[in-house]
Structure formats: structure tokens, C-alpha cells
Amino acid sequence: MIGRPSIGALAILAALTAAQSAFADAYPTRPITVVVPFAAGAVADLVARIVSERMRATLGQPIIVEDIPGAGGTIGVARATRAASDGYTISTGDLTSHVSSSAIFPVKYDTLRDLEPVALLSSAPQLFVARRDFPADDIPQLIAWLKANPDRASMALPGNFGNGGHLSGLSLQKITGTSFQFVPHRSSPQAVQNVVGGHVDLMFTDAANILPYVRSGQVKVFAVTTTTRWATAPEIPTLEELGIPLTFTLWRGLWVPAGTPKTIIEKLNAAVVEALLDPQVRKQLAELGNETYPAEQLTPDALRAHQKAEKEKWWPIIKAANITPD
Numbered sequence: 001m002i003g004r005p006s007i008g009a010l011a012i013l014a015a016l017t018a019a020q021s022a023f024a025d026a027y028p029t030r031p032i033t034v035v036v037p038f039a040a041g042a043v044a045d046l047v048a049r050i051v052s053e054r055m056r057a058t059l060g061q062p063i064i065v066e067d068i069p070g071a072g073g074t075i076g077v078a079r080a081t082r083a084a085s086d087g088y089t090i091s092t093g094d095l096t097s098h099v100s101s102s103a104i105f106p107v108k109y110d111t112l113r114d115l116e117p118v119a120l121l122s123s124a125p126q127l128f129v130a131r132r133d134f135p136a137d138d139i140p141q142l143i144a145w146l147k148a149n150p151d152r153a154s155m156a157l158p159g160n161f162g163n164g165g166h167l168s169g170l171s172l173q174k175i176t177g178t179s180f181q182f183v184p185h186r187s188s189p190q191a192v193q194n195v196v197g198g199h200v201d202l203m204f205t206d207a208a209n210i211l212p213y214v215r216s217g218q219v220k221v222f223a224v225t226t227t228t229r230w231a232t233a234p235e236i237p238t239l240e241e242l243g244i245p246l247t248f249t250l251w252r253g254l255w256v257p258a259g260t261p262k263t264i265i266e267k268l269n270a271a272v273v274e275a276l277l278d279p280q281v282r283k284q285l286a287e288l289g290n291e292t293y294p295a296e297q298l299t300p301d302a303l304r305a306h307q308k309a310e311k312e313k314w315w316p317i318i319k320a321a322n323i324t325p326d
Contacts, residue, residue, distance in 0.1 A: 027087050027264050031062040035091040037076025039069040039187055043206050043288055047122055047252055048092045050284045054275035059267070071325070072160045073097025074105045081114040085259035090268065092121065094252045099310045100162035103318045105325050112311070115255040117303035118265060119272040122290035124250045125207045126164060126225040128239065131198045132218060139222055139242040146178035153180040156200040158188035158209070161323045165191075167314055168204040168225060168248045170321055175246055195219055206250055207232070208289025225249070232289060252290075253303045265300060273298045
């Protein structure tokens with residue numbers, strides 16, 4: 001028979017609880033590290049730096065950005081899940097790093113179990129583009145050409161399998177009944193340069209990355225992946241307008257290791273919300289093609305629900321495609 005806890009044990013438990021509460025109330029008292037699971041200079045890195053700099057003003061401590069790229073973001077995410085649950089290591093990421101990559105790469109974590117959500121950060125559209133001399137000038141011509149030439153076209157991926165460009169390409173194949181080859185790249189800039197240079201035919205990529213090349217005529221653009229036209233380039237039609245029911249938004253969020261005290265999560269969330277409501281931060285993000293979410297969607301629960309819905313949507317597609325890290 002299990003006896004009742006002793007008075008001494010209860011006293012120790014009460015003391016530990018009080019100490020944890022005092023620790024959380026004092027947080028933060030030293031610099032915070034934000035892990036970005038992508039390379040320095042990538043849009044995810046730039047978004048993290050913009051937001052964390054504004055959060056620093058609220059929290060009163062420096063926030064150091066640590067870029068840990070590799071394996072679809074899983075190396076950086078693994079680092080974040082192993083960190084202490086004390087609020088001094090936070091992590092940012094997106095659909096690739098926090099949803100799709102763990103369906104492809106062998107990982108020892110579960111992002112829904114081993115990380116606690118803080119808030120959504122921003123979202124961005126993709127543009128669907130082609131090398132400037134590709135033998136199709138619009139979506140109907142493209143689909144006709146792809147059907148007449150199965151597996152002859154190549155699609156550049158801004159990274160490894162499982163990223164937004166790859167998932168959009170898989171969706172396009174399924175919707176249109178076409179087939180083409182995917183070509184992974186070490187980074188988004190490298191993939192863009194190979195499309196600009198005419199070495200790869202097609203690409204779905206972060207709109208801000210490719211728009212300068214669209215405007216200069218170095219690539220041709222077919223459509224944007226948002227549900228409505230992108231305010232920055234309203235002349236570009238959506239895929240839905242052109243009869244392709246495909247929408248895709250690149251989203252980014254912020255997490256802490258599971259077990260982080262709720263008080264700390266609340267402080268971090270408040271700092272994020274304050275940052276994202278700052279006009280200067282919103283302007284800087286807009287210059288990267290990123291938009292912030294409405295205030296009511298900047299809660300931990302909103303990020304959790306969004307992440308879970310994305311996993312339920314994309315994991316079956318990834319598994320059905322038999323995607324492997326190789």
C-alpha cells in the first residue's frame with residue numbers, strides 16, 4: 001500500500017514549486033538564444049533577426065540568433081528539442097522544419113510533443129516561375145507541354161525534399177496529372193540562380209526571393225500561390241484564377257522546449273505580439289514579402305492548431321510519394 005507523502009516531502013515539493021515560480025517571474029535574467037534551422041541569410045533567418053531584435057527591447061535581454069542548417073531543418077530542431085526548458089533557448093521554423101521534414105528524415109523527436117508553441121510569426125506567398133526561354137508562356141500552355149513531355153521538365157527545390165516548393169510541385173502533379181523531375185539544391189539562392197541561368201526549368205519559391213528576377217525579365221512567372229492576388233505584385237494571377245485549385249502559404253512560428261513554465265511562454269508570447277504590432281517591424285517584414293497574422297491568431301493555441309492541421313494535410317501526401325532523404 002502506498003502511503004501518504006510525508007510532511008517533509010510535501011515541504012520540499014512546495015519549496016521547489018515556489019523556486020520555479022520565482023525563477024519564471026524573474027525571467028529573463030540573461031541572454032536568450034533563438035535557433036534558426038536554416039542557413040544565415042535565408043528568409044527564415046532574416047525574419048528571426050527582425051522579430052528578435054524588437055523582442056529584446058521588451059524582454060530587456062539580448063537575443064542571439066544561432067543558425068543550424070541541414071537535413072531539412074531537422075538538425076536545428078533536434079538541438080532545440082534537447083535544450084533546457086528554461087526559456088533561454090527558443091526556436092523558430094516553418095512548415096519544412098516543423099512539419100514535413102520529420103516525415104522524411106529519421107528523427108528522434110516529435111515537434112508536437114517535444115516543443116511548446118509560442119506564436120505564429122509571419123506568412124509569405126510563393127511564385128510559380130520558369131526559366132525565361134521555357135516553351136510555355138501561361139498555365140494552359142505549361143500543362144499541355146508537361147503532358148506531351150512527361151518527366152522531361154525539371155523543378156528546382158529551394159533546399160531538400162519536403163519544403164514548400166516540393167509540396168507545391170507534388171500538388172501540381174496530382175491536380176494536373178503531369179510529371180516532372182525534382183532537383184534539390186543546397187539553398188534557396190542556389191536554386192534561384194539555376195532557374196535564372198536556365199539550368200532548371202521550373203520552381204515554386206518564396207515570392208520575395210524571385211520577384212526581382214521576374215521584374216527584370218530574367219524568369220517568366222505563371223502565378224502566385226495565395227488565395228488572393230499578392231499586394232506587392234497585383235498583376236500576377238493566382239493559380240486558382242487560372243483553374244488550378246492549389247494554394248500554399250509559407251508560414252513561420254516560434255517554439256520553446258516542452259516543459260517550459262507557462263509564465264515564461266506567456267512572457268515570450270507577449271514580446272512576440274508587441275514586436276509584430278510594431279509598424280517598423282511590419283515594414284521590415286513586408287520588404288521580405290512577409291505579412292503578419294491578425295492579433296487574434298498570435299496565440300500559442302493558434303500555432304498549435306495550425307501546425308497540427310498542416311501535419312494532417314501534408315504527411316499523407318509525403319508518405320504516398322515515398323520521399324526519402326536520398
